[in-house]
Amino acid sequence: MLNDIFRAEKAMKYDEENEHYAELYERWFQTKRYQVKNLLEIGVYKGGALRSWLRYFPIADVYGIDIKDKYNLSKKFNTERSHFAIGNQIDNEFMLNVYPDIMFDVIIDDASHIVEHQWKTFNFMFQRVALGGTYIIEDIHTSYWPAFNGGYGRKNTFVEKAKTLVDMVNYKAYKIIDRAGQYKVKEEPTWLEKNIHSVSFYRGLCFIERKKAKL
Numbered sequence: 664m665l666n667d668i669f670r671a672e673k674a675m676k677y678d679e680e681n682e683h684y685a686e687l688y689e690r691w692f693q694t695k696r697y698q699v700k701n702l703l704e705i706g707v708y709k710g711g712a713l714r715s716w717l718r719y720f721p722i723a724d725v726y727g728i729d730i731k732d733k734y735n736l737s738k739k740f741n742t743e744r745s746h747f748a749i750g751n752q753i754d755n756e757f758m759l760n761v762y763p764d765i766m767f768d769v770i771i772d773d774a775s776h777i778v779e780h781q782w783k784t785f786n787f788m789f790q791r792v793a794l795g796g797t798y799i800i801e802d803i804h805t806s807y808w809p810a811f812n813g814g815y816g817r818k819n820t821f822v823e824k825a826k827t828l829v830d831m832v833n834y835k836a837y838k839i840i841d842r843a844g845q846y847k848v849k850e851e852p853t854w855l856e857k858n859i860h861s862v863s864f865y866r867g868l869c870f871i872e873r874k875k876a877k878l
């Protein structure tokens with residue numbers, strides 16, 4: 664179903680030979696379609712994905728950010744449920760202040776795909792994910808491509824950095840000492856450690872969930 668929407672709306676997530684992006688999004692969100700209230704996609708291009716999300720999440724407000732507005736997106740996505748802003752995904756001042764007061768149930772990074780940008784943007788935008796929400800990074804295979812500053816095993820790629828999040832899911836096991844049943848904090852956990860609920864890697868995609876409740 665979602666792949667049909669992607670195709671009809673000409674989202675760049677549609678690919679005839681490769682439908683797993685739509686399948687994964689459906690696996691993650693089909694039971695939450697009426698619960699997602701605010702979705703942000705970074706990287707809008709011609710707007711196909713934003714139009715798709717407006718259809719797939721019937722009550723959601725859909726927000727977009729792109730570094731340029733070549734396709735008149737400011738006019739097209741200026742409705743009651745759709746919003747567009749021009750900005751650079753690595754401008755943390757802009758990103759943290761854009762759409763103030765909105766916490767997003769879903770944030771998708773489908774912008775430059777440059778590996779440092781993906782990690783940097785995640786680091787300052789994960790705090791804009793609502794409790795229990797999800798942050799998705801698309802096209803993480805660029806972590807293996809030199810053209811995007813990637814390379815197998817190369818330090819500082821998104822995939823290499825994101826592997827550290829796997830440890831954070833179990834931070835209590837290394838930041839708390841258990842002596843004879845008495846728990847003692849060895850080192851204060853970071854905000855990220857306290858907020859990461861899960862990290863899931865797929866071909867091309869990474870889904871990172873924020874915990875449902877504040878610790």
Ligand SMILES: C[S@@+](CC[C@H](N)C(=O)[O-])C[C@H]1O[C@@H](n2cnc3c(N)ncnc32)[C@H](O)[C@@H]1O
Pocket residue numbers: 673674675676704705706707708709710711712713728729730731750751752753773774775780
């Ligand atoms: C792959 S396209 C987005 C496709 C769209 N999400 C879809 O599924 O139809 C990538 C977009 O990211 C934008 N972009 C590239 N670098 C960016 C940056 N540093 N900050 C924000 N947007 C950027 C480009 O202008 C382009 O429109």
